[in-house]
Amino acid sequence: MPGKNGETFDNLMQSLMEAKAHREGRIELPTTRVGIEVPDVRAIRKRLKLSQERFAGLFGFSLSTVRAWEKGTRQPDVSTRHYLRVIDRNPQAVIEALR
Numbered sequence: 265m266p267g268k269n270g271e272t273f274d275n276l277m278q279s280l281m282e283a284k285a286h287r288e289g290r291i292e293l294p295t296t297r298v299g300i301e302v303p304d305v306r307a308i309r310k311r312l313k314l315s316q317e318r319f320a321g322l323f324g325f326s327l328s329t330v331r332a333w334e335k336g337t338r339q340p341d342v343s344t345r346h347y348l349r350v351i352d353r354n355p356q357a358v359i360e361a362l363r
Contacts (some may be wrong), residue, residue: 265345302340303348304332312355322359 283337285291309319309330316334320327332338340348 268345300342300345300349302354305340305348307328308348308352309334311352322362323347324362 282291282293285292286293314322316330317327319325320330329338330336333340347358
């Protein structure tokens with residue numbers, strides 16, 4: 265396959281040049297966000313009829329973290345988003361598993 269290595273090198277060099285130009289603010293690169301949607305912690309907590317303190321204590325979060333999520337100053341990481349989805353869908357199973 266003649267030329268394939270040269271083509272790969274050219275593609276890599278083009279990518280590096282684009283990354284450098286982006287870093288320097290000369291070009292804007294398209295982005296795609298992939299991941300699980302950020303759950304509405306306040307809505308989950310309200311649906312469960314729990315105070316912030318009780319929600320945090322019951323599911324192992326710090327109170328300051330729950331408050332930050334609800335204010336929008338922080339977002340749960342991907343693993344925590346999954347955990348919050350399970351809490352939302354089957355809170356009793358989570359409570360029983362944590363006992």
